Amino acid sequence: MYNQYLFIFVFLTLAICEGGYHNIKIKEFMRENNEIFIYIKEILEDEVGPEYFLWKIESLQQQIVSGINQKMIVDYQKKDDPNQYIQFEIVIYDYPQTNTTTVTALEQKNLRLDDKKSNNFKYHSWVDLDTKQFSRICPQIQKILLSKLIQKFDLEENTFIIEIKSVKEQFVSGKTYLIFTSISDGKQYKGTLYENPWSKKMEVVTVEKEEEV
Numbered sequence: 626m627y628n629q630y631l632f633i634f635v636f637l638t639l640a641i642c643e644g645g646y647h648n649i650k651i652k653e654f655m656r657e658n659n660e661i662f663i664y665i666k667e668i669l670e671d672e673v674g675p676e677y678f679l680w681k682i683e684s685l686q687q688q689i690v691s692g693i694n695q696k697m698i699v700d701y702q703k704k705d706d707p708n709q710y711i712q713f714e715i716v717i718y719d720y721p722q723t724n725t726t727t728v729t730a731l732e733q734k735n736l737r738l739d740d741k742k743s744n745n746f747k748y749h750s751w752v753d754l755d756t757k758q759f760s761r762i763c764p765q766i767q768k769i770l771l772s773k774l775i776q777k778f779d780l781e782e783n784t785f786i787i788e789i790k791s792v793k794e795q796f797v798s799g800k801t802y803l804i805f806t807s808i809s810d811g812k813q814y815k816g817t818l819y820e821n822p823w824s825k826k827m828e829v830v831t832v833e834k835e836e837e838v
Contacts, residue, residue, distance in 0.1 A: 649686065661726060665699075668728060668731075676705070677703050678830045679701055680702040681795055685697050693718070694729070698714050700712050700713075704830070707833060709736075712736055714732045715731050753793055754792040754793065754794050766827070769818065770832070771784065772829075774814055774816065784809050786806050790813065800819070801820075804816045813835040814833065815835055816829060816833075
């Protein structure tokens with residue numbers, strides 16, 4: 626009886642460890658494998674070029690073989706066209722014993738979204754933040770966003786933010802903020818900012834004027 630249970634235990638262990646991919650939490654992966662993600666990001670940014678920026682990680686899966694396969698689906702958005710995306714599925718093989726990391730698969734898909742589909746596609750992995758709390762504790766982010774808006778849309782220097790309409794956050798090797806705001810020129814704008822707490826880097830990735838309904 627003992628041998629029977631032992632066989633079942635070993636079989637299940639091998640099935641789990643050597644089997645298919647399983648989902649892993651992105652935040653935990655970033656904390657423990659930030660170097661691997663930086664490696665992936667460099668490869669993908671060489672593919673897309675400077676016209677696109679990292680929008681979000683769709684999914685992250687792991688498979689344990691003799692090393693570890695990491696499979697990631699990543700979206701890049703075109704800076705001057707918010708409905709134009711390139712989506713990558715990339716597989717990285719990590720072999721800790723020899724400290725080597727290699728790309729074993731890379732597939733690219735070009736996506737063009739119409740207005741009806743874009744919101745569902747864009748924001749399903751983003752977390753809504755409390756706007757009042759954000760306004761209180763993140764004045765520097767608002768200052769950087771406003772400076773970029775003034776520069777891009779040739780606004781008056783005394784332009785100011787009237788209200789933060791909504792804020793979304795995504796964790797991607799740091800934090801990405803998506804901020805919807807109305808300012809003193811009477812129009813509404815949207816800005817994406819990236820903050821990396823390890824390098825203390827903060828930059829505006831893109832700003833857009835919201836369409837009037």
